[in-house]
Amino acid sequence: MEESKGLTKAGQAEALSSLIARAARAGKGAPPVERWNPPFCGDLDMEIRGDGSWWYMGTPINRMPLVQLFSSVLRKDEDGKTYLVTPVEKVGIRVVDAHFLAVEMVVTGSGNDQVLTFRTNVGDVVEAGPDHPLRFAEDAETGGLKPYLHVRGRLEALVTRSTTYELLELGEEATIDGRNVIAVRSGGSLFPVMEVDRLEMLTQ
DSSP, X not given: OHHHHXXXXXXXXXXXXXXXXXXXXXXXXXXXXXXXXXXXXXXXXXXXXXXXXXEETTEEOOOHHHHHHHHHTEEEOTTSOEEEEOSSOEEEEEESSOSEEEEEEEEESOGGGOEEXXXXXXXXXXXXXXXXXEEEEEOTTTOOEEEEEEEETTEEEEXXXXXXXXXXXXXXXXXXXXXXXXXXXXXXXXXXXXXXXXXXXXXX
């Protein structure tokens, strides 16, 4: 049994290492855009679409290094708008849904020690937990679940559909603030997905 448990942990560590290796910006960190206060210089005809693609003047930006560069200086301010921020200027862009996509998830540990680590489409690696919570919204059009992961500042990643299925398989019943809910656990925190009664109604 101990040997089997050791193999399981080794497999988890290998999967996590592989995820980080695939993350183009792992370990590099983002510029300190939250500390910069440059003048607003107008809006750019730039958009992050719902599928995570970046567009400029109606044309997709297909160069990933350029997308990663832009994404590293993103900031969402208290006015609810998103900007590209440098020490000398701030320009507005449009965001259809989320700033990033969470495209891959690795599970390590179990029970209270379980940690969910996500990789975004631009190379961020984020562990869900108290500093990077998960929240679950309902799609107004389809009624389906849309999980979001806090990445940094006010920026979030929408969890892709395939990764959402993996995430929901980890759901467990819990009582949070007096409500019986399905929740997922990571980094010592429980994140409510939906109330049990609501889930039962949807699956009838």
